[in-house]
Amino acid sequence: MKSYIGVIGASEATAAERANARAVGSALAEAGAIVVCGGLGGVMEAVCEGAKLHDGLTIGVLPGSDRATANVHVDVALPSGLGELRNGLIVRFSDAVIAIGGEWGTLSEIAFAMRTGRQVVALGSWERVLGDERSLRRAESPEDAVALALAAASDTVEGAS
């Protein structure tokens, strides 16, 4: 079974965050994982762009009701109409989660993922909440983030079977 990795981060992102997201998307696609994200700009657009460079599959769970708001690198654009509550769906659709950057929406997804027992990998995100829990890991690079997330996702899938 393929791994579904949620990549979360804000639509307003720094160049460094976008570069990280692009590298994460590429590494996920190369590993055969499906990218799940919020479908809009910034980190969401960069991770999809990276994934499409390597023929990955990208899912965008949009907050509004208009499919056309998805960025052009989203393959499956899903207008949820749930507003920011769609953050919780992104987490539910994912086996593990990579967080990039430090907005409140990102933190809500980190916390929801932790609450529901998913591995969270932080790449330059919310250092303030990082403690010593094994299920909330700091990654040093995009490649490191992907490796940690995929390892956890594969445990999840095996654990479920």
Added chain:
Amino acid sequence: MKSYIGVIGASEATAAERANARAVGSALAEAGAIVVCGGLGGVMEAVCEGAKLHDGLTIGVLPGSDRATANVHVDVALPSGLGELRNGLIVRFSDAVIAIGGEWGTLSEIAFAMRTGRQVVALGSWERVLGDERSLRRAESPEDAVALALAAASDTVEGAS
């Protein structure tokens, strides 16, 4: 932009309903449309099976939290954890909807689609509610159902641009 067509129907389906669903899935895939469904058995499984015969893309929006409950013909399995409320998401994710068979869950999706202005095409489904509204059409065959749904979906997409 690709059309997203929701195909709704129950997990307990007759042989005729399954055959209709399979034919609908095949015709949608041949037309390049993305199939959105509830991801479980019966009508949902048959439409995905038909779509995969022609290399279509199939999305399953699951009621529970376990991705493994998806039928084997689902490409993108999305465990929503929303229970029967996920019916509303299936409709939101779709440009138009084809209903097959007559269970209550199917009727909730028909009504929700009508409420939100989407074309509904009924193929052996809820004859009792069919009136003379142009947006709730009775199809005579799977091919007819697909043609009606795709025409409406393309109007929707054009209307939005």
Added chain:
Amino acid sequence: MKSYIGVIGASEATAAERANARAVGSALAEAGAIVVCGGLGGVMEAVCEGAKLHDGLTIGVLPGSDRATANVHVDVALPSGLGELRNGLIVRFSDAVIAIGGEWGTLSEIAFAMRTGRQVVALGSWERVLGDERSLRRAESPEDAVALALAAASDTVEGAS
């Protein structure tokens, strides 16, 4: 435990439908039941108005994010931000459901309630879908509707304990 009765119907309602809703609200309040509705105008406003005449408690589950859209007879106004998906929540919050009038939104709630095993009582609503199922009953009057709904709700509560 108090009974929670969902009263569903459209914001555009005839004078007869509003009169029925008002009488239903009064009878529910006199019986000590909590009224759950969509919180807007038409049937929703009339049922709340009727309930408040007899000091009932009224809950309005709003589609948007603005509490101020609730009608003035709503005691507890809950802005869900879920759009029409909030119809499903109204049903979940209710032990049994009374439907008044014939719009698509009302039908989606009827079908969702049937799907989830709740008694539905139709008072001048969707005669076309009424069959011979015991759990979808036609009421002849507001008082009849309330009696049928409360009897079913009390079964539900007892059944759960």
Added chain:
Amino acid sequence: MKSYIGVIGASEATAAERANARAVGSALAEAGAIVVCGGLGGVMEAVCEGAKLHDGLTIGVLPGSDRATANVHVDVALPSGLGELRNGLIVRFSDAVIAIGGEWGTLSEIAFAMRTGRQVVALGSWERVLGDERSLRRAESPEDAVALALAAASDTVEGAS
């Protein structure tokens, strides 16, 4: 218009957290505010208990489908069936939010409230995320927490009118 104050915190709570929650509930009820919470035990039960000592109105938005899981001090028990996604609804139903204690579910609600522009008051909760933002304030006592939340809620209500 009455203020709706969300009080969030875990079902496993320390004696100090429960005492804080009880005092918060009492102060909210005395001020005429409606208490919105998750409806279960721990902080949720204590805040409802405190509110009922002063005749307050308490709303419990439950994660599951069974109304009987609500604690005995909940006046309006709403079984959402949304699982942990109901955290987002609690925030949407509230004008401002008081967070007590440090679980992940609580953090998801803090972050969601911040994301959607609501005042968050932390009473012994997630000191790690507290920065210098005016909209995320640390309270020194239950009374202080209630005063900060009510002031913000009243701004919200006025701002909306």
